[in-house]
Amino acid sequence: MPKKDGQSNTSTNNEKKSPSLGKALPPRNFRFSSGDLFLIIGIVLFCSFLIGGIFIYGNVQEKRTPYVRILSDGQVLLYSPLKEFQNETEYSIETDHGKVVVLISSERAVIVSSDCPDQICVKQGELTHVGQGAVCLPNKVVVEIVPGPGSDEEQEIDGVAR
């Protein structure tokens, strides 16, 4: 009878048997065991590697000129350096779903309003650093700050040459 589990972790066959009509159902392991611990350690390690990777990637990208990029349904609508937006510029993007309004200035890009129910993209707030982004899934619009094609150093060399 599987109602009451034994005290020990090494359960007997009797306890593991599940009352199915001759069908193999998972063993009745209801106690947190070593296997679970290993699984969790594995997941946590995987996540820490991922977080570390993203962090390092972000640091490398940080050194490059920030470009603002707007994608709508996977297509690039805008890709230009943030520095060029000396005056505040407003973009409104029409999609099948509704309208998304993006405000860009030399320092930041921000989604001001959007016709989506959850408003997650608006809540993302101001995007100032490379790697930041705001995604509106219902509208399929992505606004992100991406690294430019060249690094700052290269541009400085250009400046000297000029």
Place this chain on the structure above:
Amino acid sequence: MRRSWTAYEVTKLSVLLALALMLSILEAWLVPKGILPLPGLKLGLANIALLIALYSVGKKEALLLSLLRSLVVLLLGGNFVGFVFSVLGGIFAVCTMIFLSGREKISIYGVSIGGAASHSIGQILAAVMLSRTLYVMMYLPYLILLSCLAGAMIAFLTIPVVKALDHIGTKMIQ
């Protein structure tokens, strides 16, 4: 060869489908949108029904239940984007749970946590496919870690139900 389903199993599966839908509605009601720290993060109460199906009906039936749930949610007025998310997340989660549940050393907690983690991976994949940018990948580690907590809680809630169903099942066979 596939053995035909008994009336008991079909009934259990239908009740579980209804339960899954009810729990989705209950969750939307209990946890208002935007209160959780990450977009896309959910408690996953409906996974209780999935876990019960896996443990007391069968593996294939659990996969079927997950697909049926996504389909019914779509028919009940969900949108297509949500459908893609839920199908991909569901398939990932159930396949992982089926794999883990066959292991002797892993308890129902591990099964649920593994399912929750791979559900997040499936959802992020759907987000990458739909938004066509890798940017959403940034969420992945945090989403996985938080969903593990939810997974453990779901397992805790499921255990008494599976025990009770086992008890009923034993009685019915005798």
